[in-house]
Each structure stands twice: as structure tokens, then as C-alpha cells.
Amino acid sequence: MSSLEIVPVQGKRLQKEFVRFPWKHYAGDPNWIPPLIMNQEENLNYRKNPFFENAEIQTFLAKRNGETVGRIAAIIDHAHNRQHNELRGMFGFFESIDDQTVANALLDTVRDWHQQRNIQLLRGPLNPALNYECGLLVEGFHSPPTFMMTYNKEFYGRLIENYGFVKSQDLYSYLGPFEKLGTLDPKIKNIAEAAQERLGLTTRRANLRSFAEDLRNFMRIYNLALPGTWGFVPLSDNEIKHIGSGLKFLIVPAMTRIAEKDGKAVAVVFGVLDYNPLIKKINGRLFPFGFIRLLFGRKHIKRIRLVSTNVLPEYQRWGVGVILLKNLLGDMLEWGIEEAEFSWVLESNTLSRGTLERGGAVRDKTYRIYDYEPS
Numbered sequence: 001m002s003s004l005e006i007v008p009v010q011g012k013r014l015q016k017e018f019v020r021f022p023w024k025h026y027a028g029d030p031n032w033i034p035p036l037i038m039n040q041e042e043n044l045n046y047r048k049n050p051f052f053e054n055a056e057i058q059t060f061l062a063k064r065n066g067e068t069v070g071r072i073a074a075i076i077d078h079a080h081n082r083q084h085n086e087l088r089g090m091f092g093f094f095e096s097i098d099d100q101t102v103a104n105a106l107l108d109t110v111r112d113w114h115q116q117r118n119i120q121l122l123r124g125p126l127n128p129a130l131n132y133e134c135g136l137l138v139e140g141f142h143s144p145p146t147f148m149m150t151y152n153k154e155f156y157g158r159l160i161e162n163y164g165f166v167k168s169q170d171l172y173s174y175l176g177p178f179e180k181l182g183t184l185d186p187k188i189k190n191i192a193e194a195a196q197e198r199l200g201l202t203t204r205r206a207n208l209r210s211f212a213e214d215l216r217n218f219m220r221i222y223n224l225a226l227p228g229t230w231g232f233v234p235l236s237d238n239e240i241k242h243i244g245s246g247l248k249f250l251i252v253p254a255m256t257r258i259a260e261k262d263g264k265a266v267a268v269v270f271g272v273l274d275y276n277p278l279i280k281k282i283n284g285r286l287f288p289f290g291f292i293r294l295l296f297g298r299k300h301i302k303r304i305r306l307v308s309t310n311v312l313p314e315y316q317r318w319g320v321g322v323i324l325l326k327n328l329l330g331d332m333l334e335w336g337i338e339e340a341e342f343s344w345v346l347e348s349n350t351l352s353r354g355t356l357e358r359g360g361a362v363r364d365k366t367y368r369i370y371d372y373e374p375s
Contacts, residue, residue, distance in 0.1 A: 034284035050238035089114035091124035140365025165370035173343035
């Protein structure tokens with residue numbers, strides 16, 4: 001008779017097993033991209049990550065007859081609970097074989113862990129939070145994910161929904177082949193051009209020499225632009241510094257734009273090259289030579305992920321985001337970009353969705369955040 005047990009992850013050996021499980025689990029799947037191992041360890045708090053100055057995490061492995069068949073993390077994001085005035089637990093880093101018994105045992109363990117801390121409400125998957133990698137892929141299994149987007153087996157939604165989780169919010173990724181990126185709705189284009197002239201905005205690239213200052217501007221605008229957005233939690237100063245140190249060498253200034261009014265940044269668009277094909281070649285290992293391969297190989301990347309377009313509230317609904325994207329097109333053409341993914345966009349963000357769709361972008365993938373509320 002098979003014996004299933006859920007094992008709390010303690011010690012380096014089990015931590016390594018937790019991180020490495022997907023390599024076995026997705027073996028032979030052409031669309032799976034290995035995570036950057038160092039980044040995964042940070043997001044699990046196996047390495048220092050300032051996110052966990054305001055959060056807790058416990059990871060678990062599911063084992064049957066000594067073989068790992070699944071994994072999960074229980075997370076308490078205290079910053080989220082303060083921001084939204086609720087007591088909610090999170091789960092993330094979920095992987096399981098196609099066996100409801102295994103999935104139920106993992107999710108039961110997360111529920112029990114949170115109930116011991118008087119938390120009944122659950123949300124996930126978040127790896128480890130909405131500002132990082134999040135959401136369960138439910139539509140769009142035909143192609144690999146872009147950089148820093150999630151991927152999972154198609155049956156995961158069934159396992160999670162059978163347990164009792166229900167959809168809370170969908171996140172969309174939009175695809176814009178380059179030939180369509182310039183075909184903005186003429187009305188939107190005219191509004192954006194008139195707004196730029198009326199508002200007296202200038203635009204520029206991010207500057208690596210003053211990257212710390214530009215990063216602070218980006219995060220300041222990010223934190224001010226999104227408080228009314230579903231699930232939003234502002235990034236802490238330490239998180240901003242940590243994220244910046246990790247991205248500085250991956251950022252290409254030509255894939256960024258900052259709009260300024262009288263020398264003050266009021267809006268930003270932030271794009272990253274899709275490093276995933278290169279990450280697959282280095283098998284998730286940055287060292288000793290993987291990082292060099294990323295840097296020298298990026299000139300051949302023809303796809304970009306536009307991560308975020310954020311505008312200060314007083315400049316929203318003036319088409320400033322369109323101004324930034326319009327100014328970005330020339331650099332994208334010079335680089336040789338053939339395709340852009342806009343991700344992710346909340347299903348409730350009708351303004352951004354409408355602008356993208358009128359500009360010719362099409363929805364390519366859907367990621368889902370689930371909630372659990374005991375009856």
C-alpha cells in the first residue's frame with residue numbers, strides 16, 4: 001500500500017529537493033522554462049529576501065513511498081493584510097502529480113498551518129506575492145511563458161478547483177506582433193499627441209549611470225499609481241533596492257521610457273527582454289558562466305515583455321501611457337524586436353485592456369488567482 005506523507009522543509013537537503021522538483025516533474029515538456037535557481041531560492045526565503053521582513057513562509061514536500069510527488073508553500077504576507085485590513089493567508093509554489101489525493105493533502109496542510117495562526121481565508125498561487133510571480137496558467141498552454149511569468153501543467157486548475165477554491169481574479173497577457181504595435185486607434189493616437197503637447201511632457205530612456213534614481217522614480221510612481229488596484233501592496237524601500245540590484249544588469253535602457261513634466265518623472269514604462277530562451281539553455285544556473293551567456297546572448301532576443309506602464313493619478317486618462325509606448329517603438333524597431341507581450345493586466349483593469357485591444361494586441365494567456373473561504 002502506498003504511503004503519502006507531507007514533510008515540512010527544514011535544512012539544505014530538503015530545500016534543494018523543493019527547488020529541484022520541477023526539473024523532474026516537467027521533464028520532456030517543451031514549454032517549461034527552468035527558474036533561475038538563485039531567484040527561486042530568494043523567493044522561498046532560502047536566501048535573504050527583504051520581502052520576508054514583512055512576511056512568513058513554510059514550505060512542504062509531498063512524498064509517496066519516499067518519492068517526491070508534490071510541493072507547496074504556506075505564506076503570510078503581513079503587508080497585504082495591513083494594506084487590505086484583512087486576515088488572509090496565501091499559498092504558492094504549488095506543484096503536484098495528477099492525483100487529487102496528493103493535491104488535497106498539500107492544500108490541507110496549508111489550511112492547517114494557517115488555521116493554527118487563526119487565519120481562515122486563503123489566496124493563491126502567489127510566488128510569493130502579487131509583486132513577484134503569481135497566478136495559475138489556465139489558458140495559453142500552446143507556448144512557453146515570457147520572462148518572470150508562470151507556467152504549470154494543465155490539470156492544476158482542476159485539482160485546485162476540486163478542493164474548493166474559486167476564481168478571485170484573472171490576469172491576462174496580451175501579445176502584440178510588431179507590425180500591429182504601431183496601428184493605434186487614430187482617436188487614441190491623436191489624443192495622446194495632443195496630450196503630450198498640452199501637458200508639456202518630455203520622454204527619455206532610463207539611465208544606467210543614474211539607475212538608482214530612475215529606479216526610485218519608477219517605484220515611487222508604481223506605489224502612487226496603483227493603491228486602488230485589486231490586491232495591490234506597495235513595495236518597501238528594501239524590496240525596491242533588492243529588486244533593483246537584481247535587474248540592473250538585465251535592463252536595457254532602450255526598452256524603458258520615463259515621461260517628465262518640468263524635470264519631474266510622472267510616468268514610466270518598463271520593459272525587459274524575454275530572457276527565457278537563454279535561461280533554458282543555461283538550465284536556470286547563473287554561475288559560473290550562465291550570467292555571461294545571458295548578457296552576451298541578449299542582443300539576439302527578438303521578444304520583449306512590457307511589465308508595467310504606470311502613471312501618476314493626476315496624469316491618468318490623458319493617454320500618457322500611449323505616449324510612452326509610441327516613443328518606445330523606434331528603439332524596439334532598431335533592436336529588432338518582433339513581438340511584445342504586455343503582462344500582466346488585471347481583468348478588472350478595463351482602461352488598460354481597452355487601450356491594448358484598440359491598439360491591435362490580442363489576449364494570449366490567462367492566469368488565475370484563487371480564493372478559499374470556509375463555508
